[in-house]
Amino acid sequence: MMDLQPYEMALILGVVILALEMITGVFICLSLAIGLFSVALIEFLSQNFHLERDVLIFAVVAMGAFIGLRLTFRSKGDVKTAREDVNDY
Numbered sequence: 880m881m882d883l884q885p886y887e888m889a890l891i892l893g894v895v896i897l898a899l900e901m902i903t904g905v906f907i908c909l910s911l912a913i914g915l916f917s918v919a920l921i922e923f924l925s926q927n928f929h930l931e932r933d934v935l936i937f938a939v940v941a942m943g944a945f946i947g948l949r950l951t952f953r954s955k956g957d958v959k960t961a962r963e964d965v966n967d968y
Contacts, residue, residue, distance in 0.1 A: 886922035889915050889933075906948045914941030 883891075893915035900908035917940040918933045 884922075885928040885933075886919045889919035889922060893919060906952065907945065910941050910945035910948055913944040914938070 893912045896908050896915060897912040900906075900912060914937040918937050921936055922928060922933065
């Protein structure tokens with residue numbers, strides 16, 4: 880069996896999630912793939928694996944990518960304003 884480095888595993892997971900993004904077409908998988916690619920880059924540059932650091936980097940970059948993609952690709956029809964609401968007394 881092949882002995883994979885941690886950055887190689889993160890890179891493979893990023894490609895798998897990116898392929899899942901291509902199949903589903905939602906931006907959530909794309910932000911997760913961006914987070915995994917950033918973890919793979921950090922692991923490659925530092926040549927070591929720290930679970931806490933990698934989870935933190937993944938979470939922060941994935942959330943930032945999600946917010947950035949949402950703001951970049953939103954359409955004007957995303958926000959709906961209710962004119963006559965049931966809760967208006």
